[in-house]
Amino acid sequence: MRIMAFDYGTKRIGIAVTDPLQLIATSLTTVHPEKIWEFLTDYLQKEEVETFVVGKPLQMDGTASESASHILGFVRKLQKTYPAISVVEVDERFTSKMASAVIAQSGKKKSKRQEKGLVDTVSATIILQTYMDSKTF
Incomplete structure (x- = not known):
């Protein structure tokens, strides 16, 4: 069974998943929040x-940010x-900055690096990898 991660935003939700053996985290897609439930039903x-x-x-001090209510x-x-599916929350501080850095290091052109959807899916992948790294096997 897979693990699915979300980088939730009011304009886009970045989504990443593991392989069925839960060894590798991979970017999946970006979905508009209004379409997320239809996407999940299909998936x-x-x-x-x-x-x-x-x-x-x-926030830096560990308190909830403004977007926490969403x-x-x-x-x-x-x-x-x-x-039937457990829900886990993972600290996402710095994931967007980390995602931008990963994209920049990948050699993508600046126009591609600034594509928000790409940043969101990479952020979701980082969130998923953080969770996977924190699990004890």
């Missing part, structure tokens, strides 16, 4: 997901809509 008909990982936006609503709806 979950084809693939089994055991855990949702949601990036939790925190994420809380998203997390609650995930839990209510998919009660």
Whole structure:
């Protein structure tokens, strides 16, 4: 079963998934928040997901950021809509900066590096990898 991670934003949600053996985190896509439930319904008909990982936006001092209320609503709806799938929140501080750095190091042209959807999917992948690294096997 896969693990799916979300970098939630009010304009786009970056999504990443693991392979079925949960060894590798991979960028999947970016979805508009209004389309996320339709996307998940379609995806979950084809693939089994055991855990949702949601990036939790925190301030430098560890308190919730302004966007935390949007994420809380998203997390609650995930839990209510998919009660059999566990939901875990992971600190997402610096993921967008890390994603931009990874994209820059990949040799992409500046126009591609500034593409917000790419940053969001890479951020979701970093969130997923952070979660995977924190799990004890």
